[in-house]
Amino acid sequence: MPEGGPVSAVITPHSKDLGGGFHVKRALPAIEKRMIGPFIFWDEFGPARFEAGKGLDVRPHPHINLATVTYLFEGEIFHRDTLGSAQAIKPGDVNWMNAGRGIAHSERTAPELRATGSPIGGIQSWVALPEKHEESAPFFKHHAESELPLIAEGGKAVRVIAGKLYGKASPVETYSRIFYADARLDAGASLPLDTEYEERGLYLVSGVIEVGGEAHEAGRLLYFHPGQAITINARTPARFMLLGGDAMDGPRHIWWNFVSSRKERIEQAKEDWKAGKFGTVPGDDKEFIPLPEH
Template sequence: MIKIEGKKHDLGGGMIIYRILPDKKKRMVGPFCFLDHMGPIIIKVNQNTDVRPHPHIGLSTLTYLFDGNLVHRDSVGSVATISPGEVNWMTAGSGISHSERSPDQDRTISRPFHGLQFWVALPDGQEDISPSFFHYTKDQIPVEENEQRKMTLIVGEIFDLKSPVKTYSPMILAMIDAKKKFSFEFNFFSFEIAIYVVNGVVKYKEQEITEREMMVIDENELAKIEVNKGTKFAIIGGEKFMNSRHIWWNLVSSSKDKIEQAKKQWKEGSFPMVPGEKEFIPLPEYK
């Protein structure tokens, strides 16, 4: 088992994130190659969560919010406002650029912001598929609830639940809220699995996993965890890739040449751009 602690980053403008993946101990969990825990923070009046247009290749991004709102715009023409409990699933494939900004109506008020953003690497043979974007409302995301806990299935299948989110390799992402202290056993067989604690405490093999910590579960194990009342945590993972992925800035690929090509296109301005956006994040010079 591997334990990972989120690393704090101040992005400016009041935005604090904790980077969990990739980590030197573990680059990927199944196809998941990136996880940022955004907040929780209070965004003050005239502050914003704006992220200017930037490029992606070879992955899908998944955004899930607990508090706040974001407006997504991308180079295939999508415009969608995501609110708590909803899912944004953007597949970059051969290349997409996007921005994420505070809605205009939020900019004049103080408001909470809290969420998770994942990157999921695309499998061999599908890294260059056409880019796409899907927005799923809260009532489209399946939920199973009992007296112990509430389970929201964001991606994949578990028990009798099946998420509508279209994925390109087998995976799971489930969010669980503990109503009371309980124990939970699971085995996802061929999946590489991790527990990520948003808040509260989960115990695995006598080790406590606390807020902004991830524990990678031993492979092929019937895992048993103990969950404290009030804890919110995610089960994430999927089938491991046979071939490794290179990550440079926002670009993911099994091919270094494809990353170099995307870098060149972004720098030259020939990469697909977001309609209506006049800004963009320049290619980093330090990498």
Template sequence: MTEDPVIHVIHPTTHDLGGFKVHRTLPSRPRTMVGPFIFFDQMGPAHLAVGEGIDVRPHPHINLATVTYLFDGAIDHRDSLGTVARIDPGAVNLMTAGHGIVHSERSPADQRAQGPALSGIQTWIALPERFEEMDPAFEHVGADDLPIVTGAGVSARVIMGSLWGTPAPTTTYAGTIYADIELDAGGVVPIDADADERAVYVAMGDATLDGMTLEPQTLYVLRPGAAMTLRSERGGRVMLCGGEAFATPRHVWWNFVSSSRDRINQAKEDWKADRFPKVPGDDQEFIPVPEVPKTVSYP
């Protein structure tokens, strides 16, 4: 008897942020992490009105790295290191919080003038304990610098780690695989069994896994050690994520991730007391610590 290729199905929690929706599958009650991935959000797709845009005010992070990847639109990133960087589709922004960083994300002025598109994935990577309190860092890798692996009816951009033997230049802190797989109508691609933990997510279109229909905006955690085949009948876009299994648990509260709950409580107090660094050029606003955050780990 063939074993089910999927061990967890994680349906999204959807938040309407006014003009666009965010679908969140990690962290969740069924599962907090897949490899180092501890947060998985799909933004949009949406097209905002002329003159509007996203304005994510300055907010803090600790003990994690954010990974921003767009399908459409653009975002201006600023952080407390003094970084100013625009991300466009196909590129990746990797911001490593380490012992603490603050950043903002806003629609560029030229995008607002035409009514900005917004479509993409933002994930967080938990840092191994030896890197949790490292110095903050920022890395932008352009679309032309991320390798694309092609096959019959398939084009896959390797965002982090290595896919089918082709590595991305993006920094990793633990074993990581992250790829954007575009399938034409009738496209077929193998999903290797190398990583400790893996998941697939249909961002657009349709796909099946070993004959099992995959619902959009749903995270499917795959059985370890099992090779399987991804197909699309009409065309689809599938994210593959995963990597090294962590031996120790991670806790999530609001924008903070850590192996220590005490460290998260300290970060809360530091943000309330204005002890985090400022974002140059964007220091007049901030997001306060919420009474009840939307992002938490379970239990």
């Protein structure tokens, strides 16, 4: 990495088996960087294909003091939660779930897709909430791809998932100043990223890009030095996610599916889940993920 260059850290995700041979690439939290803006958790799953009779089965589980963001590249996932939400998400759509003071949800493959087999691939991320909004009311909102702003010109296409970027604002409701976008570049195209936000990252999904004279391949999370304007150049056709925002208002603790500015709040959430205080998920109330022993 050139000294003084725009890239502060390059994070290589580690592989994690979520069960049933379903692997994810986990980039946040990392030793190099625990958070980028409010983004505290980052998994890429797939690309993979479920055989006929198989599918995704993330049983009901709880969250507090964060928002979960599901964004697909291929396939479909069916979301249910304790608010009674029941929503399929397809590529390009956004499922944004504000856990706030507490919610439980499940994510599964629908029966009709399970019967035939189906592809799956995308990003699951968590956004930590500002301290004053950690105990906000839980809500779930689905936004179709057609609702999200698209900037397409000169060999590049950028869809703004959340927050504001390149003068376009997403309709997704957030509690902090944030940006999150899905970008595609043709080979030879370039995309600037200015200094509007203090913390900025890029997760490369496919292709090869060049930043500050250094090439980067797929499956890497780049964190950029604050205050430096950068340009992303595509050596090959490339797809990447842009993410970040203002720095958080203090450190966050993370344990299992819980995030909070207060350790004692996480301890309370553990007891609440064991005691069944999060409630049940309508339409998916026969099983749940128990609290881990460690």
